[in-house]
Amino acid sequence: MWNQRYADNNYIYGTEPNSFLAEHTDILLNPVLSLAEGEGRNAVFLASLGFSVHGVDGSEVGLTKAQRLAHSKGVEIQTEVADLGLFEPLANHYGSVISISAHLPSVIRNRLYPLVEQCLKPNGIILLEAYSENQITRDTGGPKDLDMLMICAKVEQEFPNCEPILMRELEREVCEGKYHTGMASVIQFIAKKKA
Numbered sequence: 442m443w444n445q446r447y448a449d450n451n452y453i454y455g456t457e458p459n460s461f462l463a464e465h466t467d468i469l470l471n472p473v474l475s476l477a478e479g480e481g482r483n484a485v486f487l488a489s490l491g492f493s494v495h496g497v498d499g500s501e502v503g504l505t506k507a508q509r510l511a512h513s514k515g516v517e518i519q520t521e522v523a524d525l526g527l528f529e530p531l532a533n534h535y536g537s538v539i540s541i542s543a544h545l546p547s548v549i550r551n552r553l554y555p556l557v558e559q560c561l562k563p564n565g566i567i568l569l570e571a572y573s574e575n576q577i578t579r580d581t582g583g584p585k586d587l588d589m590l591m592i593c594a595k596v597e598q599e600f601p602n603c604e605p606i607l608m609r610e611l612e613r614e615v616c617e618g619k620y621h622t623g624m625a626s627v628i629q630f631i632a633k634k635k636a
C-alpha cells in the first residue's frame with residue numbers, strides 16, 4: 442500500500458518538516474532515530490540542522506525518495522528498509538527518537554515501544570505526534586482504525602520509562618501534503634527517558 446502511494450512523483454507529505462517537530466528541535470539530542478520516516482521530509486530537515494539521522498520505514502519507494510531529497514538538499518541521512526514489527530534498534534544508542542504520523546497497530550507498538558525506550562540513552566528524548574482517536578470522524582488524514590489512533594493515556598502508558606515533558610491533545614490545522622490537510626485532532630508528546 443505505501444509503495445503504491447509513494448509511487449507518485451510528488452512528495453505526498455510534502456518536503457517541509459512536520460511543524461511540531463520543527464518547533465521543538467532544540468530539545469533533541471544526537472543521533473536521532475526516525476520511525477516510519479517515509480519520504481524523508483523530517484530526516485532531511487534534521488540533517489540540515491546538523492543532526493545525524495537514521496530513518497527506518499517499510500517502504501523502499503519512500504526511502505528512495507528520502508535519499509533523493511537528501512541529495513537535492515546536500516545533506517546525508519541513513520535509511521533502512523525494515524518492518525517496524527520486526528525492527529531491532531541498537532540498545533542505548535540514540536539521543537532521540539521521533540515518531541511523526543507513524544500509526545501502528547497496538548500489537549506492533551507493544552513490541553516496538555519497549556525497544557524504543559531501550560534504544561535511547563539515559564535522558565534521551567522521544568518526540569511523537571499522531572492523530573488522536575477523535576480524528577476517526579474526520580476526513581483530513583490518519584487511519585480509520587481506533588487501535589492505530591492515539592490518546593494521551595495510551596502514549597503515557599506505552600512509554601512507562603519516560604517522563605513526559607509535554608503531553609497534549611489539540612486540534613490544529615495540518616497542511617502536510619495531500620493526505621494530511623485540514624483541521625485535525627492530534628496527540629503531541631515529548632518525554633525524557635528516566636536516567
Ligand SMILES: C[S@@+](CC[C@H](N)C(=O)[O-])C[C@H]1O[C@@H](n2cnc3c(N)ncnc32)[C@H](O)[C@@H]1O
Binds near residue numbers: 500
Ligand atoms: C503517514 S506516513 C508518515 C511518514 C513520515 N513519518 C512523515 O511524517 O512524512 C506513515 C509511514 O509509516 C510507514 N509504516 C507503516 N507501517 C509500517 C511498518 N509496520 N513498518 C515500517 N514502516 C511502516 C509507511 O511506510 C509510511 O511511510
